[in-house]
Every structure is written in structure tokens, then in C-alpha cells.
Amino acid sequence: MVLDNALVQYYDEIRATLRDLLGDRDDNDTDGFTPGVELPELTPAMREYLSVSALGHVGMPSYRGRRLALLDLTRNPATMTTKTFASLVIVARAIRFIQDTGRRVTIVTPSSANKAIAMRDAVLRAIRTGLVDADRLNVVTVVPEGSVAKLRSSELFTDPALRARNPIAVYGGEAPGTVKTIALGLAEQFRGQVEKEGETNLWYTLQLENYLAADVVRALAEAELFPSAPDEARLHVHAVSSAYGLLGHAYGRSRLPEDVRARTLPPRYLLVQHLGAPDMVLSLYNDGSTDTANLPAYALDAETGLYAQGADPHYPATTFDPGETLDPTFYTRNPPTSPRMNEIIHSQGGAGIVVSLAECLSRYGQVRAMLGAAGVQLPANPTELREWSLTMAVTGVLNAVDRGLVTETDILVHGSGSYTARDYGHLTVRDLHPVEDAEDLKNVVLKATSSS
Incomplete structure (x- = not known):
């Protein structure tokens, strides 16, 4: 069994879930900007944007009397991970905000790699389907150096303008989880500067809801x-x-x-x-x-x-x-x-x-x-x-x-x-932006937001 577009199939339920989870506290992300909880209307372009959210259910061989089955959440060939689902919904909220206000949004997310890949793919899909202009929405990701071999080349990298707007930062320290500290530090310490000088709204998306x-x-x-x-x-x-x-x-x-x-x-x-x-x-x-x-x-x-x-x-x-x-x-x-x-x-x-x-x-x-x-x-x-x-x-x-x-x-x-x-096509550390702390990441973000 394959459900070709799960997010479209359950779009109304996802909308209701967002409202229940975040509707009364949509400024909860580090006391800073969020785009709100509303999703765009299901136009043909929006359906195409969500079309990679397929999931499959198929039986596997039994093992010692156990019946095994697989819930396949990896069917988007541009990511091959379940991070596609959340990333599409997160970026959809930014799309709705931009459509309603015309204001810019810069998404910042730390990742061990897969979330970064999926978020970049979702932003690229939003641009390709014409839901937003490339100068209205961009994403900056920060990943540990040990995860660089997982990163994928896409039009966000091969197109010079999109590459400048959507950089990948890399942290080379011993503790990979420091990427979360760096990204959160950017949101907490430099939000005002980034939003004023970059003329954008900075959204730190690492929130369970x-x-x-x-x-x-x-x-x-x-x-x-x-x-x-x-x-x-x-x-x-x-x-x-x-x-x-x-x-x-x-x-x-x-x-x-x-x-x-x-x-x-x-x-x-x-x-x-x-x-x-x-x-x-x-x-x-x-x-x-x-x-x-x-x-x-x-x-x-x-x-x-x-x-x-x-x-x-x-x-x-x-x-x-x-x-x-x-x-x-x-x-x-x-x-x-x-x-x-x-x-x-x-x-x-x-x-x-x-x-x-x-x-x-x-x-x-x-x-x-x-x-x-x-x-x-x-x-x-x-x-x-x-x-x-x-x-x-x-x-x-x-x-x-x-x-x-x-x-x-x-x-x-x-x-x-x-x-x-x-x-997938690979990237190397030489292609990316080294960072050691939140201030380094701030400089990467400001350079990205000034490139359009």
C-alpha cells in the first residue's frame, strides 16, 4: 500500500493539530518570530509542493513467529528520510506568512544532516512551484563537520544566487550537538541585529511541536x-x-x-x-x-x-x-x-x-x-x-x-x-561556511540576507 500524498490526504487534520499545539502561543520559539500556524490553501501549486509526502506500508518476512511490516517514510528521492514531512509543513507556514504579508523569512535550523537536507529541499520546492519568490524565503543550516558526507547537492547549491541566499554552516568542534547551541545563540543574542540589517524575520524552528x-x-x-x-x-x-x-x-x-x-x-x-x-x-x-x-x-x-x-x-x-x-x-x-x-x-x-x-x-x-x-x-x-x-x-x-x-x-x-x-551529489567542507560560535553564524546569515 502506498499513500501518494499523505500531507494532502490529512491536510485538514494537520491544520487543526497546528492550531491546537501552537495557536495560543505562536511566539513560543525563543520569544522571537514565528510565522503563525496557518497553512496555505490547497491550490494546484500547493498540492505539487506537497507531492513528495508519500508513505508506504508493506509486509516483511516474518522472524521467529513475529509478523514484521515496514512503514516506509523515505519515498522522497531528494531526501530519502522522514524529515520531509515536518520540513514541508514548517516551510508551508512560512509560505502562508509571506503570501499574507509580503515580508521576508529566514529559517535557521541546526541539524545532524537529514533535517538540513529536508529543509533545504522544502525551500527549493516552494521556490520551484512558484509559491514564494527566492528573495522572500531562505534557509540557513548549521551541521557538524562529521555529517558533511551526508549533505546533498541541489539547485540551492548549483545556482549561484540560490547558493548565496541559502548557505550551509559547518561546526568542526568535538561535540556535534554544539550546532544546537550555536543556532539557539544566534536567535537569542543576535535576532534584533539580523532582522534589522537583513530586513527579514528570523525563525528558529527547533521546537517539538x-x-x-x-x-x-x-x-x-x-x-x-x-x-x-x-x-x-x-x-x-x-x-x-x-x-x-x-x-x-x-x-x-x-x-x-x-x-x-x-x-x-x-x-x-x-x-x-x-x-x-x-x-x-x-x-x-x-x-x-x-x-x-x-x-x-x-x-x-x-x-x-x-x-x-x-x-x-x-x-x-x-x-x-x-x-x-x-x-x-x-x-x-x-x-x-x-x-x-x-x-x-x-x-x-x-x-x-x-x-x-x-x-x-x-x-x-x-x-x-x-x-x-x-x-x-x-x-x-x-x-x-x-x-x-x-x-x-x-x-x-x-x-x-x-x-x-x-x-x-x-x-x-x-x-x-x-x-x-x-x-546523491556530494558536497565537501571546502564548499561550506565554517563557524565556531553564534557570532560566526550571525555573519553567515547577514551575508546571505544581503545577497538579494
Whole structure:
């Protein structure tokens, strides 16, 4: 089953969600500018703009008596991640504001890469479809240097004017999450200067509600098109950094009519993380603490060259490095969403598991075959994989089943991202704008806003 344009299908519900989440506090983003909560009317141009918001639901091969299915959220070829949905809705709000007022908007967002890619694609689509002029809307993204290999070339880069208006800033420090501090610092310290000198409205978009409003489509589509059996709880599996997608699904379910909710049992959630940022799993099993002292101790096995542990099945049994970063997409430490996710899992059911690169590689052929049967092609050579989210999620649920961490028979894997080195044109650090702090980013933004 493929739903070709989920955002159009559930446009009225998304509008209502935005109004309920943000309608009475639309200046909540760092006490600064937001464009309001209204979306444009569904003109032919708007439908075309949203046309990449397809989602798919397809069965996967069963595993040890479990029925697995894939919720494919990666069908936009320009991003190949679920970030498309929220980015399209965020930019749509800016489109409506510009159409109503004629005033300019500059979106600033930190990202580990995928959100930046999707936001840039949404801005480009807004311009291409004629919904806004290129000098009215632009986006400035800031990403960690370790994520540059994920960045994609597009017309925002190859067109000189669009490239000047929509720069990518890169932070080269040791803590990737500092990009959030830098972007927030820009909004808090230099908003007035940027808005006055750049003659624009600066919108810092990293707010949970901005993402919940789009991710509700997961629950809406599920309830309408592929609901679970009435007497069987469904386990939803997701590779997460802050679990925005699962929180969006949970919120979407809460908005369903009561009689619709009553037809199925409450969903259960399996969080999948990696050793470089395991904070949500740590929090889940340690009363909210993300202290890495609670990780199991690993010992080097001289014969295999792997580090191993057998004390806690929620963490990798083997790893090449106890501190490895499997995928820089997952970089958030101490996410503020952990308490809410803990509450949902403790009350409704679910679990958390951390996977390693060694485990993903040991299962790679199996995972590749299972996803291939569901229409998702992984490369034969795993070194070509640039986005490990989906591979992590499938590896995590297979490990969880083997270790007895999950008991559910009905399992839905949220396919939030998967792409290879061959799927896009690459950028390099030399093509981008280095920044070390908020003042550096301010200079990048001012240069961008003065380029038109």
C-alpha cells in the first residue's frame, strides 16, 4: 500500500493539530518570530509542493513467529528520510506568512544532516512551484563537520544566487550537538541585529511541536489503512535520537476519535539507539538518568578483537569500540523528550535497545534480504551506506526478539531513513561556511540576507 500524498490526504487534520499545539502561543520559539500556524490553501501549486509526502506500508518476512511490516517514510528521492514531512509543513507556514504579508523569512535550523537536507529541499520546492519568490524565503543550516558526507547537492547549491541566499554552516568542534547551541545563540543574542540589517524575520524552528504536527500522519494513516488487530498490541520500532517521530505517532493516536482508538490496543514502542548517543535507552532503564556510568563494562576479547559484554541485553553484546559513532544522524545527548517517552513506554509497553556497528554488519545480509522483500534496496557493500537508521532499526528489533526483550507478534518498523553514497551529489567542507560560535553564524546569515 502506498499513500501518494499523505500531507494532502490529512491536510485538514494537520491544520487543526497546528492550531491546537501552537495557536495560543505562536511566539513560543525563543520569544522571537514565528510565522503563525496557518497553512496555505490547497491550490494546484500547493498540492505539487506537497507531492513528495508519500508513505508506504508493506509486509516483511516474518522472524521467529513475529509478523514484521515496514512503514516506509523515505519515498522522497531528494531526501530519502522522514524529515520531509515536518520540513514541508514548517516551510508551508512560512509560505502562508509571506503570501499574507509580503515580508521576508529566514529559517535557521541546526541539524545532524537529514533535517538540513529536508529543509533545504522544502525551500527549493516552494521556490520551484512558484509559491514564494527566492528573495522572500531562505534557509540557513548549521551541521557538524562529521555529517558533511551526508549533505546533498541541489539547485540551492548549483545556482549561484540560490547558493548565496541559502548557505550551509559547518561546526568542526568535538561535540556535534554544539550546532544546537550555536543556532539557539544566534536567535537569542543576535535576532534584533539580523532582522534589522537583513530586513527579514528570523525563525528558529527547533521546537517539538513543529514536528509533532506533521508526524501525526503516521497514526492517521495507520488507523485508516493498516490498523492492528483489535486484541493485539502493535510494537512500533524506530531508530531515534530524540524520538520526535514516535512522539508524533503517539500524539496523532491521541487525536483520533475515541471510538476509533477503542478498536485497537494502545501502541508499544521500541527505541533503537547506538553507543555514541544512547541517552534515551539509559534514561528508560535508569529512572531518567543518562549517566554513561550505567552502561555495561566492555572487555576486549583478544581472540576476536571485539569488545564484549554479557551483563545487560539492552546493549550490544559485541562492538568494535564501546564509544563508537555508528551514524552521526543520532547525536543528541540528554534529549528533553526522554521523560515523555519513558512515561509512554512504562504505561503502554515497549523497550529500548542499543546496537553496534559490529552487530549491524553481522546481520547485514539478513537485514538486506528482509528489506529487499519489502522493496527497499540496501547496497551489497555496506560501506556504501550513508544513512543507517533503517538498518539499525531492523537489527535492533531482531536482537530484541532474540534476547526476549519484546513479546509482541505484530511489529511495525518505521523506516525513517536509508540512502547510499550513490544516491546523491556530494558536497565537501571546502564548499561550506565554517563557524565556531553564534557570532560566526550571525555573519553567515547577514551575508546571505544581503545577497538579494
